[in-house]
Amino acid sequence: MRFIYALLVMFFSLVVPWWLVVPLWVGYALLGTTYELIVLGVLLDAYLSAGAPYPLYYTITAFVIVLGMLWLKPRMSFFRTE
């Protein structure tokens, strides 16, 4: 199931404008520790950033989201197990 979500996220990351990718990735990161978001960010930067001096927009966004969710989820009552 997570694999299907990952494919959908990959597809919509190309379809929607870049500023809509952020809430899309935040929603996906709520599923768990989604390392594949960083891989997706690296691949998108490699594919679209040819010639740019700082090809890191997607990678940095994915890194911040994944790390941020790792910090935030234990503090969200929805994810607390105790």
Added chain:
Amino acid sequence: MKTNSRRDLTRRRAVFSICALAAVGVLLLFVIRGGVGGAASTLFSPLASVQHWLRTSSATLPMYLRTQQALIGEVRALEEMLAARERDSARTAYLQAENAQLREALVMPTQTHLLAHVLMRPPHIPYDSVLIDRGADDGIVEGAAVYADRDVAIGTVAAVYAQSAVVRLVSAPGTTATAYVFGPDIFTETEGMGGGVLRILVPQGIPLEVGDVVVLPAGGAGVYGEVAEVEALASSPYQYGYVTAPVSLSSLRTVRVAAEPLPTVSYESAREVIETASSTQFHVAVPDAVLIGTSTAPVEE
């Protein structure tokens, strides 16, 4: 406490894994971006083609997914485009013939151009780049100039994949070009500011005004744009002119790509390109039978 320490250890491992993965990704981007980009193109090219198909195709499923208002707007835009194309067809034929003659005079080889559809453009991607649906399989080469409407060069091919290519616009941050500004009649360097905007740097005292036409001689005889705003601070020895793109990037649907990399243009060739641009600005393809008062037009008595 044991549970807490185990949880903390798990979290620390996760943080370490995330940081290591991001560091490896950044290293790959700076060291072997081309190889990673090639692998990514295998994955993303079909997806980009599918989303382009959903947006533009007239097949049943894409049509069903698009709203009625969007379709009505699209029909109106296409009708206007068709009317404009019919009006300009004679003018285009005249300009193409004249362009071919001028290229021979400039000793510039006549280049064949490949038509490519734009798959992704700003603001869909955060970079000042455009993804097109032609790649190495279609003969696209790195460094080839890319043209929008009216032979205006808007960028060059920065990366070529098998079935797609990334075009870096001349207005991308960090990109520089040589421009000629009509009005003050000067050569200057442009700096890409992103969003289709170029910035030119001109010393104070030179009369730079809004509306001054800007040409990029290395990219052809087409006018790139006009100075949209002039920023001149009394405390600075320089003034800045901001030049907007000739076409709206968000409405860019097709581009033409040269078959060969952009040749080096000498100063003499650049001057001839500028003279061509200034002398053909107001030409209209009027048929000889209608045009009165020239040596080639028959005079009715």
